[in-house]
Amino acid sequence: MSEMLDELSQDFTKTEQVDTDAASRVITVCEEYGLTVQDAVCMLGRGGRMTVEILASDAGVKLNREKWRKELCDACGRELDHPVVTRLGDNIKIAMTEKPLITVTLSSVQLQCTGERLCGDAFETFTDGAGRWYAVLSDGMGTGGRAAVDGAMASGLTSRLIQAGFGPDSVLRMVNSALMVKSGDESLSTLDILELDLFSGKIECRKAGASPSLLCSMGRVSRIEKSSLPVGILRDIRAERSEDTLVDGDILLMCSDGVFTGGIEWVEKKLRTYDTKSGELHKLAEDIAVEARNMQEEHEDDITILAIQVKRKH
Structure with a gap:
């Protein structure tokens, strides 16, 4: 407290x-x-x-x-x-x-496992009314209904608490506690929280067991990755935080771990060769999702991609 x-x-x-x-x-x-x-x-x-x-x-x-x-x-x-x-x-x-200087374009693609009605990944995006834009991505452990419940609970609760005025670090601890006491069951979920300042372009990424994010800036691709446990395992949790600043035209990919079954280098190459002025952000996300599914030969996993591009008003 x-x-x-x-x-x-x-x-x-x-x-x-x-x-x-x-x-x-x-x-x-x-x-x-x-x-x-x-x-x-x-x-x-x-x-x-x-x-x-x-x-x-x-x-x-x-x-x-x-x-x-x-x-x-x-x-x-x-x-x-x-x-x-x-x-x-x-x-x-x-x-x-005040009206922000940065606009956000979002394209999202989700593929659940073959034969499953529900996707174990869940995400939400929103602004907080104070000039910050958020994306929250959660991957419930496993696939199907139970994973979908855990993922939706983690992302939904995180989003509501941030909108109520709590900081992301406090929210992570509250969501962790909620998952630990949920029906006495073992409930695990990753959490990936992106906070973007719509005036300065500064981003803060907090990851609890989440997959790497990829940032394409001026033709160069870098990874945003930190090692930490998912929420719902230990009572004391502290997500790893990374900071950066986005400039006009930058693209950030937030992905669930199903995207990287066949490795991460091929996704980096696709992002590096993408024309940031093409306006085909959804096609980029869709192509990556389809190729990632084709690489899941032995075991399918849910796939979620959030492709985020920023534009600065001049």
């Missing part, structure tokens, strides 16, 4: 200033649209980037979101991105940040 509070306090230290006048105008706009606001804050972080957070009662008010967003932009004097809404019991948290 102390580590979770420490993470939250670190977030607060990144806030340089609070604009109380803008917060008052935000509350006025919200109330004009029928929202019962309990609190609102307009935070200015490093570089003067504004983040708006609103806590309101979940009264089921229907409003014209685009018109409401534009009025909030006028109230703050900033161009704000679309809101991210998180339900917290009887309340909702609305988070908005």
Whole structure:
């Protein structure tokens, strides 16, 4: 618990200033649209980037979101991105940040094992309303229904906790505890968490038993790989973290271990020879998935590929 509070306090230290006048105008706009606001804050972080957070009662008010967003932009004097809404019991948290400088294109491909209705891999992508984009990939141990339950639980719980405001390191510990007590069964799952700052391009990758990710930047391919155990094995878990910065056109591949049955070098070669300006990201992911399945001669495994490309606005 102390580590979770420490993470939250670190977030607060990144806030340089609070604009109380803008917060008052935000509350006025919200109330004009029928929202019962309990609190609102307009935070200015490093570089003067504004983040708006609103806590309101979940009264089921229907409003014209685009018109409401534009009025909030006028109230703050900033161009704000679309809101991210998180339900917290009887309340909702609305988070908005200035429009980011980086856009993300995602192409995903999943292949479950022959004869199985469910895939043991699960993934989710989302923004947190504070200028960060996340991808969460989980691989439940084995194949079929049980693996699908473990994978979906790990990725789903991770995503919801991050959206609720917890840091990825704390979330990993909570998900680990949840898997350890789940019905008293042995539940194991890998976790691969990508955090991307949509303003600076900085990424943080946290891996718990997850396969390597591949980064193609300016024609060169590098591996993001760290050795650690999956969640659900030991009470004390600490995922390995890697950092890097993406530039315009960079491509990152997040993969489940089924992709690398035939090795990793051939995937690196495919990524290295891919034309990043072709606009055929989905074809790249699809070709890799099909070739990976053809390499699984003795034992099939679920295959998931997330192909992520960033573009910087000029």
